[in-house]
Amino acid sequence: MSIINDEQICLKGDKENEDIYANIMQNSGCQGKISVWKMEFDSEEHAYQRYNEYAKEVGFSIRKQWKNEDRFSGVISSRRFVFNGKYRVIDFESNHNHELVDKSCVHMLPSQRIITDVQAIEIKLADNSGIPPKLAHELMSRQVGGRENLGFAKQDHKNYLRTKRKRDLQQGEVGGLLNYFLSQVSENPSFFFRVQLDVEDQITNIFRADAKMIFDYGIYGDVVFFDTTYQTIKECRPFGAFVGVNHHYQLVVFGASLLYDETSQSFEWLFHTFFECMSGKKPKTIFTDQDPAMAKAISLVMLETYHRLCLWHIYQNALKNLNHLFKSQKTFNADFRSCIYDGEYEEEFISAWENMLEKYDLQENEWLQDLFKVQKKWAMVYGRNTFSAGKKSTQLSESFNSLLKDYLKSDLDIVQFFKHFQRAVDDVRYNEVCANYDMSQKIPTLKVNVPLLRHARDIYTGAVFTMFQDEFENHILKVLNEMKIKLMIPEQFILKRWTKNARVGTVLDIHECEVQSDLKLEM
Helix, strand or coil, X not given: CEEECCCCCCCCCCHHHHHHHHHHHHHCCCECCCCHHHCEECCHHHHHHHHHHHHHHHCCCCCCCCCEECCCCCCEEECCCCCCCCEEXXXXXXXXXXXXXXXXXXXXXXXXXXXXXXXXHHHHHHHHCCCCHHHHHHHHHHHCCCHHHCCCCHHHHHHHHHHHHHHHHHCHHHHHHHHHHHHHHHHCCCCEEEEEECCCCCEEEEEEECHHHHHHHHHHCCEEEEEEEEEECCCCEEEEEEEEECCCCCEEEEEEEEXXXXXXXXXXXXHHHHHHHCCCCCCCEEEECCCHHHHHHHHHHCCCCEEEECHHHHHHHHHHHCHHHHHHCCCHXXXXXXXXXXXXXXXXXXXXXXXXXXXXXXXXXXXXXXXXXXXXXXXXXXXXXXXXXXXXXXHHHHHHHHHHCCCCCCCCCHHHHHHHHHHHHHHHHHHHHHHHHHHHHCCCCCCCCCHHHHHHHHHECHHHHHHHXXXXXXXXXXXXXXXXXXXCCCHHHCCHHHECCCCCCCCECCCCCECCCCHHHHC
């Protein structure tokens, strides 16, 4: 078929196929009468699309073959791309000198394999959700009743993703990451990120926190858990997540980082950046593993924060360094645990420690000597004096690291990593949504129907009330009865972070603007 940007028209072809073409054109919104040679198009591309629909109906493929244009002005006059007028059919040939394919194979023809804008969005959403291209293609095919109705082949699906990733890589690692972060800022101005570059403009350290993380830290940031035991992406960089405990006693995420290394300088940069993001607010307690570089940075950046070491990590290290004693001495395990957990006063702890060293001839053991130097960071006799949300280890960090493994693959680039990291965060947040729903629909059962417990049930979330009621049963809170406090919990003993109204209030970002956790949800 030939078209010209002119009022002169000409068309050849048999009547039957002309009628097919005319019907397609009319149903496609083409201007003009039903007669094929009277048809007009807004552009060459418009004519091409309509003719391709006809080709699909009959069973052949088309392509653009020639054009005439003025070599000086660049104006195209036939086939003919001048965007200041209508295009008319001047020649139409319905006889073909090649085989026409069966209807079931039409979707394989090159000109029919087109990914629409809507389908492109679906492909990107599936990729961002971690759905493999093969499965995504199958699901999209089922949605439209089969592969023949989808409009493109499985290879086109893969090629689209490959082209998209190549285009992203053309920006370079820095450019791609900055574009991704800036797109997040455009969606919510409270989104915060920092990227540290080396002298060669290569990314070294990265930190990011979205608006909800900043809001959550404003409420639950009194206790923070941080650990870098998870190695990520193909460069095997240490990944560090700042996490905490919400009012349902669930995991909540405050921020995430990728580090070039685990030196004290990297940790100093990270902690300073984290507190910049959180408007300078520092936690009462931070739990970490026994990393010395991290400990040095904490001592410099968090002077007023109580640094506690994860007891689970300490116990695992004890199993490595004192394995022979755990195996050969039946009482050693109990004695070692007693030093960690028991004792109400410092003198009791020191006495138990010295007795253990003497009993098992460990006075010269270097690992125990180093451990004792930081006893205030791990022995519970010291830990009871500072609020720690009832936690003794970085177990929350461990559970989040375990969750990440379901979403991350070793070959992800940095941008893909942070996109899939967000999927894991969304999963964590949905747990809170479920807990909020349960809180609105269910009332915890009272084991003892007394005014004090009824008051606690009214103000605390279900998870926290359950712990409160257990403590009441174990005689710890019975002291309130002795103090003649029987009707209500005194206001000074109620921490808002554990109540049903924990989220009531505002949090400001670094711009001193009120943080809106989810602008889309608000709208």
